Amino acid sequence: MEKVKRTIERVAKPGYEYELYIHTAIKVLAETSSESVESLLKAQDTGIGIRVFRNGKIGFAYTTDLSEESLIECYKRAVEICELSPEDDTNKPFCARVEGELNNPYDSTVLYVTPQDLAQRCIQLEGFAKTLDNRIKGVRKLSLKGVYSEVYHFNTCGIDYHYASSSFISTIGVLAQEGEDSSISYDFRASRYLADLPLEDMVKDAVFKAVSQLNPSDFESKVMPTVFFRDAFASLLEAFSSVFLGDSLIKDKTMLKGKEGQIIASEVFTLIDDGTIEKGLASSPVDAEGILTRRNLVVKNGVFKGFLHSYRTALKSGQEPTGNSVRDSFKTLPTSGITNLFVEPSNTSFEDLTTFFPETLLVLDLMGLHTVDPISGDFSLGASGIILKEGKEVKRVRGITISGNFLEVLKNIRAVGNDLVFYGNVGSPSVLVERLTVGA
Template sequence: MEQLKKWIEDSLKGEYEYEAYIESTEKLLVETSRESLENISKSKEVGLGIRVLKNFKQGFAYTTDLSWTAVSNCVKRAVESLELTPEDDGFVLNKGEFKGQLQADYDQEGLSLSVEDKAELLINLERLAKDLDRRIVGTRKTSLKEFKVDVRCFNSHGLEYSYTTTYFSCLTSALAVENGEEAISYEYRSGRYLKDIDLEEMARDVAFKATAQLGAVSYETKVIPVVFFRESAVSLLEAFSPMFLGDALVKNKTLLKGKEGQAIASPLLTVIDDGTLKGGVGTLELDAEGIPSKKNIVIEKGIFKGFLHSVYTAVKCNAKPTGNSVRHGYKSLPTSGIRNLYIERGTHTLEDLLRAYDEVFLILDLMGLHTVDPISGDFSLGASGIIYKSGKKEKAVKGVVIGGNIQELLKNLVGIGEDLRMYGHVGSPSLLVEAITVGG
């Protein structure tokens, strides 16, 4: 890193501020199907991203070649792009002077497990699902992704940090068959440690969702209480999460602009983004620009508390950075983003929520989430799930559409489950909403 720093500084000759971000990622993918190993792939990628700043102008370039010539050319391209960039008072660097190695979760035990043993874990996951219900005949594919990531970052103001961490993610499916009908469902989990991925719970959830949707029929159009199963609640929260970000505020692309301190949801609802969450996929001492991580309350008992900021958006909004600068690799600039965003757990069991009204629609899957509008809050989504009457399953339904506005949905929230789960960077328990329009 010292050699890279010297090359960058020699190239800039003290005429520019700069930030260098070096990332090395080793990836392993293991895939199984029909209780046998199907695919193994390994890859490694190393790259350097360089930001240069001068007189509130910014340039950026990246390279995968860390030789002197390539680094020098990368710096030159960054300077050239700066000259083409309009001035913006948000283009500033963090002037913090942290220096050192960050403490990050690192799973040496998980990395050391052989590929054969990892494949056996996936095969056992398929067997677990099949053993739970005779109607589960197998999976389309089950996969495990493993990442070992090394990051080094330093800037011209003395900030210098590094860390090494691990990530694991698992995706599985279950195919259910009965009386000639088929239904398939998917389940996903991730964690910094392989052992943190609860394979037994994955098997239970994927088997439940697949078998529950066998024999699904259409449904009439009506307004009905709805329970979002925790995974579908996570999908909805993640789809609308951009409305909490400083970048959305700067671009005037959020319905929450000007609503700090106002009630925007049910008093039952508290939403938190916590960069310090123990075991969280987005947990680290510092954010991507070296700002200390913290626990940010986004919504507290229905009251919107404020946006999540990077250094840039904090300057533009006359606010303080919240430790929410994220990078999507060395090829990208830092931007505001979620770290570990979740809805605080409630006290009700899923069964409590399903018995709350005479008729309740339990939503297991949502489709079309990319179409939601964080500016207006409007959504219209495909859905499938189960109709419960007096707490008992009446029928499975599919091909329905739920529509409305996210703010109205949050205000109509009348029950929160105790079953909080994190799915990657986002988590939620099951949620009971008093009334949603369901279109047949």
């Protein structure tokens, strides 16, 4: 970083503030299928994003070549873009004294583990899946990926820090077969530490969902109580997570605009975004602009408390930044985003959720989440699951449709379970919704 800083400082134009964001990612990946290795990869990606600011104007450019010549050219491009951009008084860097190596525990395993090591573990997990139920005929794909990241962040307003982080992510798709019918179900888990990655729990859940969808029965459309299995509700929450972001607010792309302090959900529903959770996948000491991360109450007992802001969206909306500036890599600009977003669990058991009403649909899988409308909140999704009476299975259903509005779902939540699980950086327990339209 010191060499990069000296290079840019030498050519920096008077009157311009600037920011240097260097990101390095080392990735190791293994994919297996039918207990055979499909793919092995170990790769490194390094680059720098340069932002320049002047009189409410901003320019941005990036490069993967950190040679002196390329750095100078990248800075000049950013300046040229800045001079041509429109003025906006929120286009300015965050000014604060944040310096040195920041404490952000990570798993060094990712630096020396090999793709072959990960592949061996994947094949073991495939074998484990088959031992759980004789109807499991194979694994379509099982992947295990580790990522080590380093961030160096400097700006001319007092930011000069660096930190490292790590993540491990695994996904699985299992095939179940009974008679002439077959079904496939997927699951995934992620963790900062490989030792904490609940791989066997992931396999168990995927097997449970796959065999629970075999030989489905006909179903008549109706409005009925519905329990979303924890990963199904986490998926729905993630699909609509943009409605809570400052960028959606300033772009007028959220139905929550103007609803701060109002009741938008059931009183049993509390939603939290927390970038400080110990070992949280998206936890970090600061956000992508150097602002301290924190625990943010998004919804408290049904009341919408406020949006998640980056520095710019906070300035734009007259609010305080919440430590929710994110950037995918050096190639992207900071924007508002979630850190570790989760539904606060209660002390209600999963069994109690499924016996609260005489008849309940247990949703195990959702399809078509990319089609939801985060502006209106409307959705119509494919689903699979189990019809329960007094908590006992009476039929399996597949290819049904659940439809409604996200805010109506939140308002109709009757109970929240105690089985919180994080799927990446989004977590949820199982959730009971009193009324949902279910179509055949």
